[in-house]
Amino acid sequence: RVGTETKRACWRCRLETNFYARHFNKVMTLMGLGFISFFGIALFAILFGWTDHLLKNEVGRLILRLIRWGGVEPHAEHYEAMISIIYVVWGWFLLKIAKFPEKNIAFLDFTAIANMGHFGLMTAMALVMPNEKIHLLGDLLLGWSILVLFIVFWLPTRRSILQETQ
Numbered sequence: 001r002v003g004t005e006t007k008r009a010c011w012r013c014r015l016e017t018n019f020y021a022r023h024f025n026k027v028m029t030l031m032g033l034g035f036i037s038f039f040g041i042a043l044f045a046i047l048f049g050w051t052d053h054l055l056k057n058e059v060g061r062l063i064l065r066l067i068r069w070g071g072v073e074p075h076a077e078h079y080e081a082m083i084s085i086i087y088v089v090w091g092w093f094l095l096k097i098a099k100f101p102e103k104n105i106a107f108l109d110f111t112a113i114a115n116m117g118h119f120g121l122m123t124a125m126a127l128v129m130p131n132e133k134i135h136l137l138g139d140l141l142l143g144w145s146i147l148v149l150f151i152v153f154w155l156p157t158r159r160s161i162l163q164e165t166q
Contacts, residue, residue: 018156018157018160020152020153020155020156020157020160021156021157021160021161023153024101024153024154024157025098025099025101027149027150027153027154028094028095028097028098028101028108028150029094029095029098030146030149031091031094031111031146031149031150032090032091032092032093032094032095032098033091033095034091034146035087035088035090035091035094036088036091036092036095038087038142039083039084039085039087039088039091040084040088042067042080042084043081043084043085043088046077046080046081046084047081051064051077055072055073065134065138066134066135066137066138066139067135067138067139068080069125069132069135070132071131090111093107094111101154101157101158101161102161102164102165105158105161105162108154108158109158111150112147112150112151112154115143115147115150116147116151118143119140119143119144119147122135122139122140122143123136123140123144126140
């Protein structure tokens with residue numbers, strides 16, 4: 001039986017031949033920075049009243065409409081702040097583990113599955129709720145884009161890790 005360090009070294013050697021595994025840490029970093037940026041800006045906007053300034057002009061209202069559910073007027077900012085802090089922390093963890101996906105398989109599986117559930121539900125809601133289809137061009141387009149990229153790189157990387165550790 002090969003030791004853990006040898007297995008890790010073997011998997012690291014495969015990085016050179018597996019395009020997806022070789023670049024997966026960059027995708028994780030992109031997703032982590034995306035979560036921190038998007039939700040960090042949203043959190044600060046909520047906490048410091050920036051959304052009030054966005055409501056004063058048409059471009060600002062359009063930006064809010066693309067990302068705020070239920071209209072542009074603030075009526076659920078406490079929920080927006082709660083989900084934002086979760087995603088800021090999630091992004092920080094993605095950055096923290098980007099160099100060691102082989103040690104974090106369960107977390108990365110959770111990242112893929114939880115976000116598929118989240119964006120899947122959001123998509124269904126956008127399609128059936130009145131006046132929410134605009135999200136298909138806003139937060140949903142952005143969310144699905146980064147998630148599909150993540151999954152396209154995660155699945156082959158995951159396969160490589162599991163082949164080397166069994």
